[in-house]
Amino acid sequence: MSMLIKLTQAGFQVAEDLFIDVADEEIIPAGSVILSLTRFQAEGDALVTAGRAVGVRIASDETVEDLAYDLPRLALVAVVFPKFRDGRAFTTATLLRERLGYRGEVRAVGDVLREQALFMVRCGIDAFAPADGATVEDWARAAGRYRHVYQRAADRRAPAFEERG
Amino acid sequence: MYLYDAIDKDFLADRAAEFRGQVARRLAGELTEDQFKPLRLMNGLYLQLHAYMLRVAVPYGSLNPTQLRAFAHIARTWDKGYGHFTTRQNIQFNWVKLGDAPDILDHLAGVDMHAIQTSGNCIRNVTSDPYAGATAQEVDDPRVWSEVIRQWSTLHPEFSFLPRKFKIAVTAAETDRTAARAHDIGLKVQRGPDGDLGFEVMVGGGQGRTPYLAPTIRAHLPASRLISYLEAILRVYNRHGRRDNIYKARIKILVASLGAEEFARQVEEEWLKIAEGADLPDTELARIRGSFAPLDFAILPPRSDVFEAAKASDKAFARFVRNNIKAHKQPGYGIVEISLKAPGATPGDASAEQMEAVADLAERFGLSDIRATHEQNLVLPHVKLDDAPAVHAALAAVGLATPNINLISDIIACPGLDYCALANARAIPVAQSIAERFADPDRAETIGELKVKISGCINACGHHHVGHIGILGVDKKGEEFYQLSLGGSGAEDASLASILGPALPADKVADAVDRMVEAYLAIRQDGERFLDTFRRAGMTPFKEAVYVDAH
Numbered sequence: 001m002s003m004l005i006k007l008t009q010a011g012f013q014v015a016e017d018l019f020i021d022v023a024d025e026e027i028i029p030a031g032s033v034i035l036s037l038t039r040f041q042a043e044g045d046a047l048v049t050a051g052r053a054v055g056v057r058i059a060s061d062e063t064v065e066d067l068a069y070d071l072p073r074l075a076l077v078a079v080v081f082p083k084f085r086d087g088r089a090f091t092t093a094t095l096l097r098e099r100l101g102y103r104g105e106v107r108a109v110g111d112v113l114r115e116q117a118l119f120m121v122r123c124g125i126d127a128f129a130p131a132d133g134a135t136v137e138d139w140a141r142a143a144g145r146y147r148h149v150y151q152r153a154a155d156r157r158a159p160a161f162e163e164r165g
Numbered sequence: 166m167y168l169y170d171a172i173d174k175d176f177l178a179d180r181a182a183e184f185r186g187q188v189a190r191r192l193a194g195e196l197t198e199d200q201f202k203p204l205r206l207m208n209g210l211y212l213q214l215h216a217y218m219l220r221v222a223v224p225y226g227s228l229n230p231t232q233l234r235a236f237a238h239i240a241r242t243w244d245k246g247y248g249h250f251t252t253r254q255n256i257q258f259n260w261v262k263l264g265d266a267p268d269i270l271d272h273l274a275g276v277d278m279h280a281i282q283t284s285g286n287c288i289r290n291v292t293s294d295p296y297a298g299a300t301a302q303e304v305d306d307p308r309v310w311s312e313v314i315r316q317w318s319t320l321h322p323e324f325s326f327l328p329r330k331f332k333i334a335v336t337a338a339e340t341d342r343t344a345a346r347a348h349d350i351g352l353k354v355q356r357g358p359d360g361d362l363g364f365e366v367m368v369g370g371g372q373g374r375t376p377y378l379a380p381t382i383r384a385h386l387p388a389s390r391l392i393s394y395l396e397a398i399l400r401v402y403n404r405h406g407r408r409d410n411i412y413k414a415r416i417k418i419l420v421a422s423l424g425a426e427e428f429a430r431q432v433e434e435e436w437l438k439i440a441e442g443a444d445l446p447d448t449e450l451a452r453i454r455g456s457f458a459p460l461d462f463a464i465l466p467p468r469s470d471v472f473e474a475a476k477a478s479d480k481a482f483a484r485f486v487r488n489n490i491k492a493h494k495q496p497g498y499g500i501v502e503i504s505l506k507a508p509g510a511t512p513g514d515a516s517a518e519q520m521e522a523v524a525d526l527a528e529r530f531g532l533s534d535i536r537a538t539h540e541q542n543l544v545l546p547h548v549k550l551d552d553a554p555a556v557h558a559a560l561a562a563v564g565l566a567t568p569n570i571n572l573i574s575d576i577i578a579c580p581g582l583d584y585c586a587l588a589n590a591r592a593i594p595v596a597q598s599i600a601e602r603f604a605d606p607d608r609a610e611t612i613g614e615l616k617v618k619i620s621g622c623i624n625a626c627g628h629h630h631v632g633h634i635g636i637l638g639v640d641k642k643g644e645e646f647y648q649l650s651l652g653g654s655g656a657e658d659a660s661l662a663s664i665l666g667p668a669l670p671a672d673k674v675a676d677a678v679d680r681m682v683e684a685y686l687a688i689r690q691d692g693e694r695f696l697d698t699f700r701r702a703g704m705t706p707f708k709e710a711v712y713v714d715a716h
Binding site: 084118 | 175179182183203207316320321323326327400403438442443446448452
């Protein structure tokens with residue numbers, strides 16, 4: 001079992017990853033799984049109906065709105081950062097939270113580095129699989145670097161203009 | 166000008182502390198250059214040909230004397246005694262040591278300055294009108310909206326890893342001093358049909374290897390809806406802009422491939438889904454607007470006897486007035502342009518002593534306001550005409566009274582192969598050779614407004630696509646050649662330049678410009694600028710003048 005960093009009410013914590021990330025060519029194993037969007041659309045319904053915990057992996061070029069109707073049935077949504085510089089998953093996460101009202105886990109996977117921790121948290125991502133070996137302390141420090149922020153975002157943190165009140 | 170409060174100051178301190186930690190990790194070998202690169206770029210630190218270069222933001226080109234003195238201090242302490250003002254109203258220090266960069270950022274934070282988002286694929290420093298708050302032309306102060314955008318775009322959670330860099334310009338005057346249509350987004354503040362304040366929104370301009378002028382995608386956006394509309398544009402771009410090829414990743418390519426109409430439709434569709442709550446509250450708009458309240462101008466007669474007497478008795482001052490002093494909205498005041506284009510100088514360079522002299526003048530005579538222009542000059546926007554002779558004399562004493570604003574030697578040039586790792590050819594020596602050729606100020610004034618813009622490579626940092634005469638350095642089998650183009654404009658009459666003919670070697674460029682100028686003088690009609698004559702007469706007379714020997 002690999003480890004994850006999760007953002008909970010109590011702050012950042014290490015958590016065991018209970019899900020198996022399933023590639024499209026692999027046979028779906030027993031237990032909780034994460035499938036690609038395409039695979040979920042083909043085979044997800046049967047798994048969910050059978051009571052399995054299923055998450056969906058959204059590639060950075062996929063349209064998260066396609067998942068809207070299924071969101072209440074999902075255990076988590078994994079947003080993929082194929083490269084550090086590919087910022088599409090920030091929009092995916094924002095839309096999941098702000099437009100589609102998704103309350104479940106949104107997990108950052110792929111080229112996930114601590115330098116993006118603040119941006120990820122602000123876009124509503126609450127589970128992280130760091131690719132740079134960052135510890136939970138590193139992650140918390142990076143995400144908490146700034147005492148203030150300037151924009152409204154999915155994390156509901158009060159922006160500067162509200163602090164100024 | 167906008168004053169940073171405790172929140173803004175905390176933010177910069179946090180940023181500087183973060184970068185200090187990152188540099189320490191790099192110097193200790195915990196980060197490789199590959200891992201460090203995106204981090205240093207987020208703080209404007211480039212690795213150039215000979216050294217690190219630090220690009221410091223001058224938000225919408227607005228500075229106070231303390232900030233300009235801080236630049237002088239940085240130039241003297243951590244660089245070689247000068248700084249370089251860029252075509253984006255920023256300043257670059259070309260000889261920075263990595264280990265010193267955290268101290269420099271701390272020093273900057275101490276005067277409310279920073280290098281945030283001066284590089285990387287994020288929303289860069291906003292360009293605005295250097296005459297803001299001083300020109301009678303403007304319908305509103307564009308700095309208000311520039312500051313709104315500065316705050317909104319700073320470490321934006323969703324839009325800090327865009328397909329490519331993103332530049333926004335805000336202008337509020339008929340005369341466009343921002344090159345708005347050459348930006349990813351150009352915003353023109355205007356009054357709508359009902360007198361309401363709003364923006365004409367232009368999207369998809371840019372230079373580089375595929376230049377485009379931004380088409381208007383919305384004729385009038387209510388001012389209060391600016392942030393939600395920008396969010397819609399950026400979201401469409403973040404999702405659909407190309408990421409497979411950095412040369413096709415700017416928003417201009419997306420707009421051009423979809424067509425302006427379809428792009429606009431997608432933006433509007435997205436915008437309708439964004440709630441009005443995404444906009445800035447009116448109270449915050451009012452707070453920011455309050456920072457730009459009209460200054461405490463003296464009530465003066467429009468005519469200054471001191472000014473007129475100096476003009477009559479001092480030819481150098483009279484020439485300076487003709488070219489460098491522009492109309493101010495307040496009677497008895499003028500806008501003083503300070504040229505950083507003295508003959509033989511590097512366009513945009515200012516020494517520590519010069520920066521300090523300008524800071525002193527701003528304090529004594531200029532209501533402590535200083536601007537940097539995208540044409541790489543400085544401006545004292547509020548000088549009493551009574552004080553203009555003293556300001557002129559003080560500028561002359563430090564080599565800053567060159568009376569050539571908008572004339573042929575007021576050249577934009579990128580740093581070129583002398584500094585830049587991307588360049589194919591040198592730009593500065595070419596600029597110098599042209600400036601020297603036209604060093605005779607009478608001749609330069611006879612020629613009139615003529616904008617020469619030089620880029621050392623296809624990335625077009627020297628804006629050659631929008632030069633009346635554009636010059637592009639190219640590499641031909643290891644030799645530097647220069648491709649000339651004509652008819653560009655970055656102003657309100659924006660257009661892209663067309664290529665004149667085969668590229669020329671460096672030592673023929675000034676000759677070619679000279680011949681084109683002579684051709685223009687021979688055929689110009691009453692009051693035409695070079696650009697107007699080109700637009701009327703076309704390429705032929707200029708082509709013949711330059712390539713006559715080739716036939």
